[in-house]
Amino acid sequence: MKIIVNGEAVETTSLTLAALLTELGKGDAKVATSLNETFVPKTLRAAQSLSDGDRVEVVAPRQGG
Amino acid sequence: MPTFYGREIASRLMLGTAQYPSPAVLADAFRRSGAGIATVSVRREAGGEQAGQDFWTLIQDLGVAVLPNTAGCHSVREAVTTAQMARELFDTNWIKLEVIGHADTLQPDPFGLVDAAEQLINEGFEVFPYCTEDLVLCERLVAAGCKVLMPWGAPIGTGLGLNNIYGLRSLRAHFPEIAMVVDAGLGLPSQAAHAIELGYDAVLLNTAVAKAGDPAAMAEGFARAVEAGALAAAADPMESRDMAAPSTPVLGKAFL
Numbered sequence: 001m002k003i004i005v006n007g008e009a010v011e012t013t014s015l016t017l018a019a020l021l022t023e024l025g026k027g028d029a030k031v032a033t034s035l036n037e038t039f040v041p042k043t044l045r046a047a048q049s050l051s052d053g054d055r056v057e058v059v060a061p062r063q064g065g
Numbered sequence: 066m067p068t069f070y071g072r073e074i075a076s077r078l079m080l081g082t083a084q085y086p087s088p089a090v091l092a093d094a095f096r097r098s099g100a101g102i103a104t105v106s107v108r109r110e111a112g113g114e115q116a117g118q119d120f121w122t123l124i125q126d127l128g129v130a131v132l133p134n135t136a137g138c139h140s141v142r143e144a145v146t147t148a149q150m151a152r153e154l155f156d157t158n159w160i161k162l163e164v165i166g167h168a169d170t171l172q173p174d175p176f177g178l179v180d181a182a183e184q185l186i187n188e189g190f191e192v193f194p195y196c197t198e199d200l201v202l203c204e205r206l207v208a209a210g211c212k213v214l215m216p217w218g219a220p221i222g223t224g225l226g227l228n229n230i231y232g233l234r235s236l237r238a239h240f241p242e243i244a245m246v247v248d249a250g251l252g253l254p255s256q257a258a259h260a261i262e263l264g265y266d267a268v269l270l271n272t273a274v275a276k277a278g279d280p281a282a283m284a285e286g287f288a289r290a291v292e293a294g295a296l297a298a299a300a301d302p303m304e305s306r307d308m309a310a311p312s313t314p315v316l317g318k319a320f321l
Contacts, residue, residue, distance in 0.1 A: 037142060039153075042153060
C-alpha cells in the first residue's frame with residue numbers, strides 16, 4: 001500500500017506502525033510518532049494498523065529556541 | 066531563584082539550543098551561561114539519520130532541565146500533538162507552548178493558545194505559554210491552570226529588547242504569585258538585566274547568544290546581567306524623578 005511518511009510517498013508492506021518503523025530502520029531509534037495528525041504512543045505502535053493513504057509523522061529530538 | 070511547577074532552578078537564564086555554529090560551541094555557551102534550562106524541539110528525521118540521538122546525548126551531558134517547545138505550530142491540533150510527541154521523547158510534562166498566529170511577527174495566537182493550554186493541562190502537562198503581555202490573555206491562561214507565564218519582550222529573533230515596558234511591569238504586578246519569564250526578542254544583556262529588574266523571575270533567549278560572534282562570551286554576559294538585575298530588584302531601587310536633585314551636599318560649598 002502507499003502511505004505518506006514525513007510528507008513523502010512511501011510504498012510499504014508493513015501492516016502496523018511498529019513494523020513500518022522497523023522497515024525504516026527506526027525500530028530502536030529515539031523517535032515519536034503520529035498517525036493522521038494524532039499522537040501514537042510508543043506502547044501502542046505494535047497494535048496500530050496502517051491503511052492506504054495514511055499520513056505518518058516520525059520525529060526526533062532537535063535543537064530549539 | 067525561580068521555581069517552575071515546584072522545581073527550583075539555580076539560574077535566571079533559560080537558553081535555547083538552536084543556531085549555534087557547532088555542538089561544541091553550544092556546549093561551551095551553556096557552561097559559561099550557567100543556564101539551568103535548555104529549550105529543545107521535535108522535528109522530522111530522514112531515514113538513516115542519527116542526528117536526533119546525537120543531539121539528545123549532547124543535551125543530557127549539559128546536566129540541565131529540558132523544556133521542549135511546540136515551535137512553528139500554527140494550529141491548536143498541531144501544538145497539542147507536537148506536545149504529546151515531545152513528552153514521550155523527552156520524558157517531561159513541561160512544554161513551552163507556542164501557537165503562532167502571524168507568520169511575519171510570529172505573534173502568539175491568543176485564542177488558540179488558551180485552547181491548547183486547557184487541553185494540555187487536562188492531560189497533565191505543565192505548560193509554559195509563550196504569550197504576549199496582554200493582561201486579559203494572561204488571566205485566561207492562569208485560569209486555565211498555567212503556573213508560569215512567558216510574555217515576549219519583542220518578536221522572536223529581532224533582538225529589539227523590551228518593546229512594552231509598561232505592559233511588562235503591569236503584568237508582573239497583576240500576577241505576584243506566578244513565575245514569569247520574558248521570552249523572546251532579547252538581543253543584549255542590558256535588556257535581560259532590565260527584565261529581571263522589573264521583577265521577572267527569568268529570561269529565555271536563544272538567537273542573542275547563538276548568533277553572537279562569540280556565543281560563549283555573550284552567554285556569560287547574559288549570566289552576569291541577570292545576576293545584576295536580581296541584585297538590583299532585591300535592593301529596593303530609588304524612585305525615578307523628572308527634576309534634578311544634587312547628590313553632592315549644597316551646604317558648605319565655598320562661596321566664591
